[in-house]
Amino acid sequence: MNLSLRQMRAFAALAEARNFTRAAEQCSLTQSAFSSLISNLEAGLGLKLFSRNTRNVELTNEGEVFLNIVNTLLPETERALEEMRSQAELRRGKVAIAALPTIYSSILPSLISRFHAEHPGVELIIKDTANTGCIEHVRHRRVDFALCAATSEGSDFIAETLASDSFHFVCHASHPLAKRRSLTASEVQEAFPIIVYDGASSIRQHLDAVIYPQQWRRSYEVNSLSTAAALVIEGLGATIIPTLGLRQFRDPHLRAIPIDLPINERNICLLRLKHRTPSLAATAFIALVREHFETELDRLRPSNSFRAKLS
Amino acid sequence: MNLSLRQMRAFAALAEARNFTRAAEQCSLTQSAFSSLISNLEAGLGLKLFSRNTRNVELTNEGEVFLNIVNTLLPETERALEEMRSQAELRRGKVAIAALPTIYSSILPSLISRFHAEHPGVELIIKDTANTGCIEHVRHRRVDFALCAATSEGSDFIAETLASDSFHFVCHASHPLAKRRSLTASEVQEAFPIIVYDGASSIRQHLDAVIYPQQWRRSYEVNSLSTAAALVIEGLGATIIPTLGLRQFRDPHLRAIPIDLPINERNICLLRLKHRTPSLAATAFIALVREHFETELDRLRPSNSFRAKLS
DNA sequence: CTATTTTACGATCTGCGTAAAGATG
């Protein structure tokens, strides 16, 4: 006897419906195929499970015994398969991630290619959005997790700090401050015109907080790093960028000067919902992220000269 | 995915043996068939369970997960099938029977012991109750079948007549009629005091019907044969008993005289619900009952002298 | 007569075995 899941499903459906036609529909089978499926099950077990005629279908005593068994065995088996399906989702699954533009443009590309090489069947969806958007994506479960700046929002989140980067004053080589080795907050504030970012941005939020209650004398408010970069290159102003964003400003005419801010570190964290077990695919990606920040942490250290990297 | 018992068995064997050839042998399959069986299982689950080459077979991480599942699921499934096998082989089961006291006390004991000897694992539940009770037990499916007097109740029942017995006047040896060889209905009606049975009793129902619209001049109305027997032995009255009930009145001081009633035969039948396939255990018991009445039918024939048997 | 199950039968799919090919230490 080779009892199969399909047989148990069919039996359970018939025991429930007590009607071949409806039970067959439920199993996506023709009534005739369903009938022989039940017959085969009965033959396999060597006993009648249902006493039936054209008007009435009901369990025999032996059928009752089998129903008791199936009532525990079937859910367990289904659950087992569901468990395996979750496993399988590592190979053909989906990971949705939200990430700050600075993170997306710096560390994610290499992680994506490594993950894809390891799990070629897993679909990766990455939304690059400012900090506020990242948090909302996580909150509404539109992503498995986010890589963004630390947040203090509620206790629904788990925020794991992965690294922290610091801020740099980025200007054209012809800028009056271009040759300085370091700058103070007040010096930077005087460096008008300065290019700032949209209020949803973690950079803007951080910088606003740092000089509170003062405000930035801004001439431009942009949404993307690349726009800011274009403006700076054109000599229309300077901007302030955390370490991870510097890559966007690699240009021979630009200079990046470390700033000494009251709160100079921006924490990069892995943000996810507390009561949501990440899928295995997501877990795998998270592992890759953690590994990245462990092995390449030094790259983020402000002690490294980024001036050199920009030229 | 239609997980089957065979797939689980094969997986367990391979996880144990870690060798396709030996695991295949254990499953009574060629190595090639076994290989594709495992492949199909992996394809069905959507993941590799074993990482293998020609020298080495071992479980993947996903395989380990599946092994944990199978280690509980497989034994449970096997046990379930074993349970059903026991049912099929009548090594387990339950038969519930309702029977008239006259039947219970006459033919059932030997049938019970024969059935028990043949099927020691089958539980027997026998309710001795008057005719009305028997019918209700069948109607409400509290018993698999009943051995009782024929009924004309509705078409939900199947009533198979097994035998018929006839009625006897039973009295103390000192009774005025004790020496008669036979009696008529009117003679019996005059034989006051007469002990009758509760209205639910088939004997009472039969006798009431026989003399309708007259009524029995009763002095005692009892529920059990043994009570009636005690009364008769004490000389407090006579009673009327069908053949099957005579056994209760075996006493040297009692006499049983055949009565010539207008309807002298009480049909003993096997009563069950029409649309209910009896369990295997019940079927086996029914077979025993039929066999009994086929081989020992003569015992019930009123032609036999029961006077002799009583002394 | 109507609703329902069973049977008949051909097409398709699955699973097994034989035998050959492929892989690996």
Added chain:
DNA sequence: CATCTTTACGCAGATCGTAAAATAG
């Protein structure tokens, strides 16, 4: 290169669907 697994392929049995037959209220 010896051993073990996978692949190729034909056959047998299982399963499915369509359609007709049987059954029961």
